[in-house]
Amino acid sequence: MNALIISAVWGVVMMFSGILLKQRSGIRNLAVAGLVLLLVSNILEMSGTVFFKVELKGMIVFDRFALFFDSIIFASALIYLFLSARDMEKVGVNYAEYFALIFFILCGITLVASFKSLLILFLGIEIVSIPLYILTGSEKKNLKSNEASLKYLLLGSFSTAIMLMGIAFVYGATGSFMSAEIIASPGTVSALLIAGMTLLLFSMAFKASVVPFHFWAPDVYDGAPTVFASFMATIVKAASFIAFIRLFNDLFGDMKPEWQLWMAVLTAATLFVGNITAVFQQSVKRMLAYSSVAQAGFMMFSLYAMNTDAVEGLLLYVAAYSLATIGIFAVLNKMSDYTFDGFNGFAKSQPVLAASTTICLLSLAGIPLTAGFLSKFYMLRAAIDTHKNLWLVIFAVVMAAVSVYYYFRLIQAMYFREGNAHEIEVTPVFKWTMVVVAALVILLGIFPNLLLYWFYF
Amino acid sequence: MPVNYYIFLSLALFAIGIVGVLIRRNAITFFMCIEIMLNAVNLLLVAFSKMHHAKQAATLATAGIDGQIFVFFIMVVAAAEVSVGLAIIVMLFRNVHSVNVNFLNRLKH
C-alpha cells in the first residue's frame, strides 16, 4: 500500500518538478529520492509498518510475495536510475515527465503484482502500458521510435481487447472478478471458463512477449529510446510475468491440466524463436531484444511448473535478469554504434565497464557463479520436479547453449577484436554502479539466499 | 433473452473487429476496429451481469453490478487509450504523412 500511494503521488510530484526545478540534476535527484523512499517504505511494509490504511475490499492484497517482488523492482529501478537517468536527457526535452511516467508505471506494477481482482489487473496493466506507449514514442523525430510506438500501441490495444474478452468469459462463468470467488465458484470447469482462461493466456503471453505473441517486443525494444527499452525489457517484463504467474496460480491454479500443456508449448516456442533469431542479429540492441524474448522462455518455466520452486525461482530470475540486462543496456546506451562491431576493442578503452558487462553477459548466458545460473537452475529444477515433459528441459538447455553464441559474440567483440570503440565518457558514478551491478550478479550467484532469505523471514 | 444470443452476438462483433484489424492498413481504422472489439466485450459483460443478477438477485440485491462497473472502467480506459493513441498517430503523421500501419517497417527481422 505504501508503494502504491507513494509512487502515484511521486509521479505527480515529478510532473510539477519539471516546472519548479530548472536544474536537470535536481529533477534527477528528486526522482532518486522518490525511489529510495519507495524502496524504504516498501521494505518497512514488509516488516509491518504500513503508512496508509485504506479499505481495499480485498481487491488488492499486499502479501509477502507482492511486497518482495516490489522491492526487487524498486531496487532494480534505483540501479536503473543511477545508470541511465542521465541518458534520458538525450531522448527529448520532457525530462521531468519521463520520470513522472516511470513512477506511474511503477504504480501500475505494484498493482499487477498484488491484484486480487481482474479489474485491478486490467487497470494495472493499462497503467503500465499507456505510459510505455508514450515513452516508446518519446523520441519524436526518430522514425524508429515513432514506428515502435505505433506498433506497440496497436498491438497492445489488440491484446487488451483479447484480455477483456477473456475476463468477460471468466465473469460469465463464475459471476465475479475476485479471485477468491472465482476459485470458490461451484461446478465443473466450464467451456466458458476455459475459453476465458485461454484468452487471458494469450493476452498475458502478449504482455510477457511469449512466442507467438512476441512480435511486438523486438521491434519495440529496438525502436524505443535505449534508456526506455532497457526499462521495458527488464522491469516491465518482470511485472508482466508476476501478473502472469499470479493470474494462473491464484485464479486458474485448479485448472492446471487445461493449461500446462500450452505453457510447455509456448515455452518451447519462445525459447526456440528467441534464441534462434538472436543468433543472426547484427545490432546489439536488437540482439538484446531477442534475448529478452529468449529469457522470457526460461521464465515461462515457472508458469509451466507452477510450484514453490517456480515462484521462488521466478523472483530470483527477475532480479538476476533485470540486473544484468539493465547493466548491458546502460553500457549500450553510451555507445555511438549499436552493432557488434561497435564494441570492438571496448575492453581496451574501458576495462572496468567491459568486465562488468562481461559478467552481466555471463549471467544472462547462465554461467555458474552468476545469478543467471542459479535462476535458470531454479527454473529447470522446477520443471524437472513436475516429472513430465523432460524433453522441454533438454530443449531448453540446448537453447541455452545457442544463447551462448550471441552473448559471447559481444564478449568477443569487446575483448578479442581489434577495434576503434569510440572513446565514451562515463561518470565515476556510472562506473561504480556498473561494478556494483556486476558484484551483485556474482553475489547472488554464490549466495542467492541473501535475496531469498527476505522472502521467508 | 437467452444469454447465448448475447455471447454469439458479442463474439460476432469481436470477430468482425479482428477481421477489421487484419484487413485494414489504416492505423485509424485499425484503432476503430479495436473499439468494436471493446464494445463487444462491454455488451457481453452487461449481458453476463444481467444473467448473474437474474440468478442471484434473491440472495443479493446488487448481484451482477460488478459487471457493469467493469464496463464503466473499460470505457474510461478506452478513452485514455484513444487519446494517447491518436496523439501517437498524429505524431507519426507529422513525420511521414501516412497512417498506413505497414508503411513503416524500418524495424524488422
Place this chain on the structure above:
Amino acid sequence: MSITLILFWFLSVLALFSAAMVVASKNPVYSVLWLILVFFAISGHYLLLNAQFLAIVNIIVYAGAIMVLFLFVIMLMNLNKSNEPKRNKWLNLAGVLAGGCLLLVLVAALKNAETKATLAETGTGNIGLIENLGKALFTDYVVPFEISSVLFLSAMVGAVVLGKKESSPDTAGQSGKSSEK
C-alpha cells in the same frame, strides 16, 4: 415474437451490419460514421438489458467524445479514400478466414456451455440504474476509481510529451541521428 425479441434482432443486425461496414468502408470518415451507428445499436442493447447508465455513457463517451476525436484527427490529416493504402487480396482473404474460423471455433465451443439455458434478464432489474451504480462505484469500487485517475494522469502527461514542441531540436536531432545508425 415479443417486442423485446424483435428489438434484439433488429439491434443485433444493425450492430453487425454497421460493424461490417466499418471494416468495409474505404473512406475512414464513413467508417467513423458507421462506428457511431454500432455504438448506438449497442446502447440500444444496453437499454434492452435495463442498463440505462451505461447506455447513456456509451453514447456520451464513445459516440460523443471518442468518435469526435477520431473525426477531428481524420479531418486534420485530410484522409480520404484516395490515400487509403492498397490492400493485398490474399492477405485480406486470409484475414477474413482467420477471423471467421476463430468465431466458428469459439461458437462451437460455447454453444453447449452451461449457460445455454440461462437467461439474461431484460427490462427488469435495477442494477443498471445510475443510483445503484454510483453507490457501488463510490463505495466498493472507490479504490479502482481512484486508481483510474493515475491512468488519466499518465495519459495527460503522455499527451503533453507527445504533443509539445521540442524546444531544442538540436539535441533531439542528435539523438535521433545516433539511434539511426
Place this chain on the structure above:
Amino acid sequence: MSGGKGDADNMIPVLFILIPLVSGLTLFFFKNEKSARSWALFSSVVTLFVSVSGLTFFNDSNHLKFSAEWLSFLGSSFSVKVDGMGQVLCLLTAISYPVIFLATWKNQYSKASSFFGLMMLEQAGLMGVFVAMDALLFYFFWEMVLIPVYFLCSRWGGEKRVQATFKFFIYTFLGSVLMLVAIIYLFSQTSDHSFSIESFYRLSKILPAKTQGWVFWLFFAAFAIKMPVFPFHTWQPDLYEQSNTPTTIVLSGVIVKMGVFACIRWLLPVVSVASFQWGDVVTSLAVTGILYASLIAIQQDDLKRLVAYSSIAHVGLMCATIFSETTIGFQGVMIQMFNHGINIIGLWIVVEMIGKQTGTRKISELGGLAQKAPSLAIFALIIGLANLALPLTNAFVGEFMMFNGIFSSGATRYNVIFTVLAAASIILVSIYILNMIRKVFYGNNNEVTMAANDIKWNHKLVLSVIVILIIWLGVYPDSILNLTQGLSETILKQSDVMHLFSGK
C-alpha cells in the same frame, strides 16, 4: 568458511581451491608483468607444497575432508574431500602449474596480469572439480574451469583462435548443460533431496534401467566432449593448434582428465545399470577413436595437431577401460590419468621449444635438430618413448593395466575384440612418435633448423622433473597405485550390477 586454528587442520581441500582463487583474483590488480609472473609461480608452488603435504604429513581422512553450509535450501552444500583419485589429480594439477610457468618463463603476454590471473582461476576450478563431493558444487567448478579457458584461448594464441575457442566453448557448454539436466533430475529423485554424492550413489540401485539410460547419455555427453571421445573430438585439434602453449598444456594435461575423472566418480557409480548396458556402445566409440585418432596422427604435419590426436587416442583408451569395470583397469586408468598428464605436458613443452627455436611447427620443414639441440632431442626422445608406453616409463604401467582390464572385463562380451583393436594402437603410436622424432631431430640440418639453439636451464630443469617423474612412476608405480586402490574397489563395488544380468 574458514575457522580458527582447530579447523585449519582439515582445510587442505579448501586450500587447494582457495590459494589459486585468491592469488588469481589478486593477480588482476597487478600492474607489473614481472611481479605478476613471479607471484603466479610463487602461489602455484605453494599449492604444490600444500598438495604434497596433503599426500604426506596430513594423509588421513580427517585432514582431507571439509564440509560447510552452502545453498542448503537447494539441497546442496560445500562439501569437498580429497580421496585417492582426488589426491592423484590434484597433485597433477599442482605439479603442472609450476612446470608450465617455468617452462614458459620467457613467453611474453600482452596484459600478463590477466593471463596469470585467469590461469590461477582455472587451477582453482580444476581443483574444485577434483575434490567436490556435491553434484551441484561439482557442476559449478566444472563450468568455472571453462570460463578462464575461454578467455585464455581467445585472447592469447594463434590467428584463428577466436573461432576455434568459440566452437570449443559452445560445444563443451552444450555438454555441460545437458549434464546439468541430468544432475537436477537425479536430485529430484533422491530420497533426501540432496546433491550429495552419497545420495546420488544410492540412486544407482533404485532408478529403473530406462531412466538410467537417458540420464547416462546426458552425463556422458558432457564427459565425452571434454575427454574427448570420438566423434566428439573435432574441437580439440583446432583449439590446441590455435591456443597459447600454457593453456594448451593445461587443457590437454589436466582438463581432459576431467572427463575421465567424472566418468569414474559421477557416471559409473550413479547410473551403474545404464553404464553396464551402454558400456559396449561407449567402448566401441572409444576404441574406434583410438584407432581413428592414431591413424590421423600419423598423417599430421603440424606438431600440435599430432599431439592433439595422440591425446585423443590415449584418452580413448582410458574411456574404454572405465567401462570394462575391472579393478586392474580402474587402477590403470587412475595411474594413467596422472601419467598421461605428465607425459603430454612434457610433449607440449618439447613442441613449444621446437617452435621457439625454429619458428615453425611443421614437421616437414624441420630436420636435424638433434645436432643443434642435443638436450632437447634427448628429452624429446624420452618423453616420446614414454608417450608410446615403453616399459619402465610411466605410461607402460597404465596401458598394461588398462589393456588387461579391458581384456579381463566381464562387463562386455567383446572384450577380446576391444583389446585387440585398442592394443593395435601401440603399433600406430610408435609409428607417429618415432616418425615425428626422426623427421624433426634426425637427418641433416636445413635452413630452418640451422639457427636453432639448445634449450636453457629452466627448460632443462622442468623437463628433468618430468623425466624423473616418468621414470619414477615407470619403475615404482605402486606409489600411486597404493593411493587409489581403495577407491577403485569402492567404485567398482558401488557400480557392480553384473549380478542383475548374470541370469541372461
Place this chain on the structure above:
Amino acid sequence: MQNALQLVWLIPFFPLIGFLINGLFRKQLSKSLIALTGCGTILVSFILSVWVFLQVKNGNSDVAEYFNFISAGSFKVPFAFQVDALSSLFLLIITGIGFIIHVYSTSYMKDETGEHYGRYFSYLNLFVFSMLLLVMGANYVIMYLGWEGVALCSYLLIGYWFKNTEYSKAANKAFIMNRVGDFAFLLALFWIVSKTGSVSFDVVFSKASALGTSDVTIITLLLFIGATAKSAQIPLYTWLPDAMAGPTPVSALIHAATMVNAGIYMVTRSKALYSLAPLSQDVIAITGLATAILAATIAMKQNDIKKVLAYSTVSQLGYIFLALGVGAYTAGIFHVMTHAFFKALLFLAAGSVIHAMGGEQDIRRMGGMKGKLKITYITFLVGCLAISGIPPFSGFFSKDAILLSAYEHNKILYVVALFGALLTAYYMFRLLFLTFNGSFRGTEEQQHHLHESPAAMTIPLIILAVLSFAGGFAGIPDIFLKGGDAIAEFLSPVLPPEGGKTVSHSTELILMLLTTVLVLAVIVLAWFRFRKYKPEEEKGLGKFLKNKWYVDELYEKIIINPLDRFGAFLSNVFDRSVVDGLVNIVGRLVNYGSRQVRLLQSGQVTSYVLLMVLSMLLIMAVQFFLRK
C-alpha cells in the same frame, strides 16, 4: 648360498650404472674413461654371471623378489628375478659376448667424438642391461620390460648415425616391426592374466595344464608372433637386415648375444605352455624352417657383407626355431650358444674388414684381402667353417643336434633343413672367397689403406675364434662321448630330456657323415664358382633373390600404402568433412534457421496480428476439439 642369489640384481645393475654414467657425463668424461666404464661394468657383470653360473651348476636356483611393480586388487606383479639353468646360461652368453663386443668397440669406434663415444657406450650398456632384464625376469612382465628395452636399444643403435636419414628410417622400421610383435606378446600376456590371474612363470606354468587347449594354443601362437618379430622370423624378419645400418659391433651384439635370442629364450621359457599346444609347435617348426630356407636363398645373392651375415642370422634362427618346434629345446639353446660365438666372430671380423676398407661394405669391391688381413681372414674362416657345420667346429655339433631332432620328428623336415644347411655353406663360402680370395677390386686408395686391425679388435676375434671352434665340445653327442652333452645336462633342471632317442647310433652316424660330405661338396663348388669373381647383372631367379623376394615391396603395397592412404583419407576428408562437418552443419543450421525464423519478424503489424490470430485459432481448436 641361497640368500646370496638375492644379489643377482647386481648383474643388470652394473650395466645400468654404466649407462647412467656414460649417458649423463658423456661430455665430461674422457674417451678412455668412457671405454673403461663401458667395458668395466660389463666385465663385473660377466664375473658375477660366472659366479651365478657356478652356483646354478651346483644345483642352486632361486627366484629373487624385490618389490611390487604393479598391484591392482589381487593381481600383483612383483619385480623379481629368476636364477636357474636357462637364465644363467644366457647370462653368460650375454655378458660374455657382450664384454668382447664392448672391448672390440673401444677400438672400432675410436674415431667418434667424445660425446658420441659416450652416447654409444651408454647405449651398449643399456642394451646389455635390457637383455639381462629380459632373461632374468621371473615373470612375463619383467621379461617384457627387457623385451621392449632391447627393441629400444636396437632403435637407438641402428639410428646411431642419426644424420643419415636412411639409418634412422631403418631404426624406426626395427622398432615398429618389433612393436607388431610386442602387440601379440601383450595380447598373449592379457590372455594369460585373464586365465591364470598371474604372470609369474611358476604360477602360470603350474596352472597351464588346467587351461583349455584352445587357450593354450592361442597364447602360444601369440607369444610366437612376438618371438618372430624379435628373432626375425617370417613374416616379421625384414627389419633385421636393415638393422645393418648401425655400427658393426652393434650388429654383432644384436645378432649374436642379445636381441634375436630373446624370442628363442621366451619360447624356451614357455616350454610348459608349448608342450601343451602341438599345433603351435608345428607352426613354429614350419615357420622356422621356411625362414631358414628363405633367408638362405636371399643370402646367396647379397653383396653387402653385413647383409649376407644378417640373412645368415635369420636363417640360423630359423634352424633354432625348427629345433624348438620339434621339441628339441636343448639343441636349440645349444645352437644359440654356438651361433652366438661364430656369429659374433663373423660380424666382428666383417667389422675388421670394413674398418680396413674405410667403411666399404660391398663385397664386389673387395677380394684378395687374406694377405693383408691375416688374423681377420683366419678367424673369418673359422667362423665360416663353424656356421657351415664342419666337424669339429662348434656349429657342427649344434646343427647336427637340430637336424637329428628334425629327422626324428619328420623326415621331410630333415630333408629341407639339410638343403638349408647346404645353402648356408654355399653363401658363407661365397662370402669368404669374394672377400678374401681372388684379386682386389676396390679403388687404389682403399688398397693402399688396407691394414690389419689393432689388437683391441683382433684379440676379441681370436677369443671368439677359439670359442667358435671349441664351443661345440660342450655338447658332444652320446655316440662320441658318453655324457659329453654337458649342456643338456646343465639345462636338465629346466629342460628335462624328453624320452629316449628313437634313432639308432648307426643312422645318426650316417646322417652326420652325409651332412658333412654334402657340405664339403658345396664348399668345393663355391670355391670353383667364386675363386675368380666378376660382377655381373643378376637375371631371373637371381634378381628375384637379390631383391629379397620383393617382400619389402609387398609389405609396402599391401599394408603400408593402403594404411597410409586410409589415414590420409581419414585425416583430410573424413575428419574434416564428415565428423567436423557434422558439427559445423549444426552450427550452420542454427544460423540458417536464424535467417529463416527472423523473416517471421516482417515488421508489418498486419502480419503480426495474423500470426497471432492463427496461433490463437490453433490453440483454441486443439484445446476444445482435439484434446480429451
